[in-house]
Amino acid sequence: MFRLRTILVAAAASLAVATGLIVSGPAPEAEAVPDTIPLTITNNSGRGEPVYIYNLGTELSSGQLGYADAEGTFHAWPAGANPPVPAPDASIEGPADGETLTIDMPKFSGRVYFSVGEKLHFALTPDGLVQPAIQNPDDPNRDILFNWSEYTLNDSGLWINSTQVDMFTAPYTVGVEQQSGEVLSTGELKPGGYSAVFDGVRDAGWGDLVHNGPDGEPLRVLSPGHGVSTGDVPADAMSDYIDRVWEHYSSNTMTVTPITHEPENQYAGTVEGDVMNFTDGSGEVVASFNKPDTDSVFGCHKDLAAPNDQVVGPLARTLCAGFNRTTLLDNPNQPDPDNSNFYQDENTNHYARVIHEQMVDGKAYAFAFDDVGNHESLVHDGDPAAAFMTLTPFD
The missing domain is CATH 2.60.110.10 (Thaumatin)
Known part of the structure; x- marks a missing residue:
């Protein structure tokens, strides 16, 4: 096929x-x-x-x-x-x-x-x-x-x-x-x-x-x-890191500024159960993401799919990049601009x-x-x- x-x-x-x-x-x-x-x-x-x-x-x-x-x-x-x-x-x-x-x-x-x-x-x-x-x-x-x-x-x-x-x-x-x-x-x-x-x-x-x-x-x-999907990488390759991120932001807040020339547009992300919710400056929930699996992270799709809009898509892109680069635990302000911080976790995208x-x-x-x-x-x-x-x- x-x-x-x-x-x-x-x-x-x-x-x-x-x-x-x-x-x-x-x-x-x-x-x-x-x-x-x-x-x-x-x-x-x-x-x-x-x-x-x-x-x-x-x-x-x-x-x-x-x-x-x-x-x-x-x-x-x-x-x-x-x-x-x-x-x-x-x-x-x-x-x-x-x-x-x-x-x-x-x-x-x-x-x-x-x-x-x-x-x-x-x-x-x-x-x-x-x-x-x-x-x-x-x-x-x-x-x-x-x-x-x-x-x-x-x-x-x-x-x-x-x-x-x-x-x-x-x-x-x-x-x-x-x-x-x-x-x-x-x-x-x-x-x-x-x-x-x-x-x-x-x-x-x-x-x-x-x-x-x-x-x-x-x-x-x-x-x-x-x-x-081909079985060449374990389906749980990122599971440990994903679990740690979800646990961390159950009691902490991630701040995302997804569009570089709009620094005033920041979103706060916290986890409730299996969902990470992002709120805008007024406290309104503007995007929600289910806890992703390894395939979602490496493919930047499924639970991290990014529609072509100005809010959910940029948040999904930033979140997916943070997972692949494994910067989400070390820096609550995303995206992390410093590439010396990337790929430092044992569970990371080693290919990248x-x-x-x-x-x-x-x-x-x-x-x-x-x-x-x-x-x-x-x-x-x-x-x-x-x-x-x-x-x-x-x-």
Whole structure:
């Protein structure tokens, strides 16, 4: 079976602005951002296999799902079927090791995939595109080395990030060139960081998250957000910490300021039974969360689901980040801005801890709401001249 995954128009950019994680000034005039910008892909991987590029997502002007070719021309997906039918080949031949390729990115909200050695398998249902779901052992992409970057390019600029929300695998960096010529980049691993992530996850006792390829070599590390459902992480991995948090705030108060540019909007959280209630300044209950389980924490869903509003969603995001970073017991004021306090508890998100430790700038998207407090591997510019992806060595 395939797992259906859709690309939403509300990607990192709109989420970040809505929750105050990116404080943006007035949007540029619409004509300031051209219809396409160049994306230069550099292959410094040190590997000799062919590389394939895919630019998939939502065309913002029409809301249609589809793909862009190397010239930035949009192609809507044809109708799908049940069972799923193969999607048209949207691949672009990528650069060989030591070479570069420049393609055009249209105003899109989506993903730039790259695969190494073999093309990816995509399919279509009546509801849209079926994308790779590597947590499924029957997924046809399970044994392919691939990764992706997420981006939104619109009239307010470019947001592009590296992501490890689903898995850690083929390393790469992303960047954006400003009109001044300065380049902002993120996602770079420390020397030896690729191997160190695999070793660190194993050392934490989460070695079952490591998936090997047909040659027996490590192919990827599955995120614990998927690992609970696959049995690769114990279903009670966070239970002890969750119990301690619930007990602590049965007699103490957590103060949450979820939107950085609205410091006057604070909420007080206390636990009654199996529910944590948050009240506003008037004492009115504005959000309630059932005691979460490990899956809710690692997936930032279920009991910690975050609707796209201005109160419950930001509170859920902050609470989930605090659980993953295990800062809720040591700091009653959330979110904790000091990343030296993160992942200090024995029961923590070791996957996120290890990945952040191995990043040159300390930033990563190791779980869904890793952008709380701007600790995510994302770059943004309101008037971008160009974008970059660099495939980096597997060391």
